[in-house]
Amino acid sequence: MPSRRLFGVLCGLLALLPVQLAAQDMDGIRAEHANSSNRAFAVSSPVRTGPTALAFQVADGQCAGNRSYNDCANGRERSEIVDRAPVSTDTEQWYAFSVFIPSSTRPIDPANTILAQWQDTRGSGEITLGFALYREGLELTQDDPRTRQTDDMNPPRPMVMEIVVPPSRLYDQWQDIRVQAVWSAGPAGLINVWINDRLVHSHRGPNLNRDVAPSFKFGVYRSGLGRIGRPVPTQLVVFDHIRRGATEADVLIR
Numbered sequence: 001m002p003s004r005r006l007f008g009v010l011c012g013l014l015a016l017l018p019v020q021l022a023a024q025d026m027d028g029i030r031a032e033h034a035n036s037s038n039r040a041f042a043v044s045s046p047v048r049t050g051p052t053a054l055a056f057q058v059a060d061g062q063c064a065g066n067r068s069y070n071d072c073a074n075g076r077e078r079s080e081i082v083d084r085a086p087v088s089t090d091t092e093q094w095y096a097f098s099v100f101i102p103s104s105t106r107p108i109d110p111a112n113t114i115l116a117q118w119q120d121t122r123g124s125g126e127i128t129l130g131f132a133l134y135r136e137g138l139e140l141t142q143d144d145p146r147t148r149q150t151d152d153m154n155p156p157r158p159m160v161m162e163i164v165v166p167p168s169r170l171y172d173q174w175q176d177i178r179v180q181a182v183w184s185a186g187p188a189g190l191i192n193v194w195i196n197d198r199l200v201h202s203h204r205g206p207n208l209n210r211d212v213a214p215s216f217k218f219g220v221y222r223s224g225l226g227r228i229g230r231p232v233p234t235q236l237v238v239f240d241h242i243r244r245g246a247t248e249a250d251v252l253i254r
Contacts, residue, residue, distance in 0.1 A: 025054050028244035028251075030085035034217060035071060036064045038079035040239075048098040048174050048240035049253060055238045056080070056219040060231040075226040080219035082121065083244065087213040090188050093244065095179040095216060096251035099131075100238040103171040107135045108232060111224040115237060116177070118214035124149040127158075128207060128214040129191060131177070133237075138165035138175070140193065145185065145206040164193070164200040176241075178251060183213040216244065 025042075033039055042052040056079040063072040071077060087093060099115060107113060115138075117130040126149035130141045144159035165175060175195055182190040185208040193201040208214075220237050243251035 025050065025052060025240055026242040028085070029081075029083045029216075029242055031081050032084050034078065034080040034082040034219075035069060036062075036078045036080060038062050038064070038077075040079060040081060040219065043238060046100050046174070046238060048100070048176070050240070053100070053238050053240035054081075054242070055236060057234065057236040058220045058222060059234040074223075076221070076223045077225065077232070078219065078221040080217055080221050083216040085244070087183065087215070089208070089211050089213045090182060090184050090186070092190075092246065093181045093183070093213075094246065094248050094251045095181070096177065096241060096243040096253070097218060097239055098174045098176045098241045098253075100174050100240070101133065101171055102236060102238075105133075105171075105235045105237060106233055107133050108222065108225075108228060108235070109135050110227045111222060111232070113235060114221040114223070116216075116218040117221070118181070118183075118216055120210075120212060121215040121217075122212055123210065126155060128183070129179070129181070129193075131164075133235075134163075135167070137163045137167050137170055138195075140164045140201055142191065142201070142203060142207070143209075145189075145209045148209050160201070160203070162201070164195055174240075176253065178248075180248065181207075183208055185209065185211050218242065 040054045040056050043055045047053045058077045058079050063077045113133040115131050118128045120126050128143045132139045140162055141158040142160035147156040149155045178194040180192040185206050189205050189207040191203040220235050245251050
């Protein structure tokens with residue numbers, strides 16, 4: 001099975017490469033590891049395109065903090081990359097990434113496992129759009145632009161919460177995700193999401209509560225860990241073909 005090949009590679013300790021050395025896996029992304037000492041590393045299997053993909057792994061107790069936020073003190077653990085390239089509001093953006101979840105990586109409900117998010121990193125930290133792993137499958141959420149998060153331990157309920165890939169179609173196979181977005185606090189706002197070329201979500205109108213575009217983040221981000229007992233299972237997820245561009249053609253797999 002693909003997951004066995006993956007863990008065979010990991011057990012053989014394939015290169016713990018700095019993310020800059022795996023630049024072929026990303027395009028249009030100004031990558032920076034987010035608030036963690038857990039770094040993404042390159043694997044040669046499974047891959048979606050090219051010779052390598054990026055793996056993210058988080059084990060129990062692997063938390064970290066920085067001067068502004070302490071994951072360890074707030075029930076969080078992560079291995080995550082944030083795109084620091086500037087993004088303008090009211091301008092069309094396209095994103096794409098492929099994600100592979102081995103069957104050995106299991107959900108940790110009622111805690112959260114967020115795999116990708118567009119987050120207000122310069123304000124409240126609320127998630128404008130996100131994908132998370134739960135027992136019911138891969139869940140898509142979209143924030144309600146009429147609300148504003150004031151407590152990151154108790155965020156307001158999203159406007160949209162829907163399972164877009166059930167467990168039967170989720171594990172040990174690549175999920176190709178493509179997002180068209182116009183981030184806007186006004187009527188020009190737009191979000192379209194395709195998974196494996198199937199349109200799974202569409203929204204027109206405001207998608208922000210202020211005129212600041214969200215930052216794209218991806219990897220493994222766990223929160224709400226105080227809701228479950230210890231130890232928390234190790235989770236590993238692989239990403240490939242991570243793209244951001246001005247047009248759909250910029251992000252398509254060829």
